Amino acid sequence: MHEMGIATEILKIVQDSIPAEMAGARVRRVNLRVGKLSAIVTESLRFCFTIVAEKTPVAGAELAVEEVAVKAKCGACGQEFTIESAVFLCPACNSGNIQMLSGRELDIVSIEVEEESKDPN
Numbered sequence: 452m453h454e455m456g457i458a459t460e461i462l463k464i465v466q467d468s469i470p471a472e473m474a475g476a477r478v479r480r481v482n483l484r485v486g487k488l489s490a491i492v493t494e495s496l497r498f499c500f501t502i503v504a505e506k507t508p509v510a511g512a513e514l515a516v517e518e519v520a521v522k523a524k525c526g527a528c529g530q531e532f533t534i535e536s537a538v539f540l541c542p543a544c545n546s547g548n549i550q551m552l553s554g555r556e557l558d559i560v561s562i563e564v565e566e567e568s569k570d571p572n
Contacts, residue, residue: 454492457557458499465509465562473564478512480563486519486556493518521554 465481481500485491493516500514521534525541526548532541534554540547 453490454495455499455503457491458496458503461500461514461559462503462507462509464559465512466507468562469508469564473566476508476564476566478509478562479565480513480515481509482515482517482560482563484517484519484556484558484560486554487521488551488554489557491557517560519553519556522552523549524552525549 461481461483465478469476469478485493485496496516497514504510504512522531523534523539523541524531525544525546527546528541528544530541530543531552532543539549541549
């Protein structure tokens with residue numbers, strides 16, 4: 452399960468991204484973009500993230516995943532299209548000369564934090 456390694460790296464990036472002056476901040480949500488060709492099982496990634504984030508400032512944070520469709524452009528006719536199945540052929544001219552435009556992403560889009568409460572009560 453490579454999702455555990457990915458979750459660990461996401462956690463490290465998130466922790467390293469919190470500025471020193473916000474050391475007491477709580478991470479509420481981590482927003483990801485994950486391409487359909489990235490071979491990541493979203494629910495497994497969320498589970499692994501929950502495990503690795505335990506006992507860190509990121510514990511309890513939501514891992515929000517936006518799935519990115521597989522899009523391509525035909526090198527023969529220039530048609531841009533979305534690939535819905537395992538057939539990597541241009542639907543306009545049936546050429547196999549295609550360039551992948553999206554679908555392999557694994558990006559941290561944003562990290563939402565909540566500053567530690569200053570209220571003594």
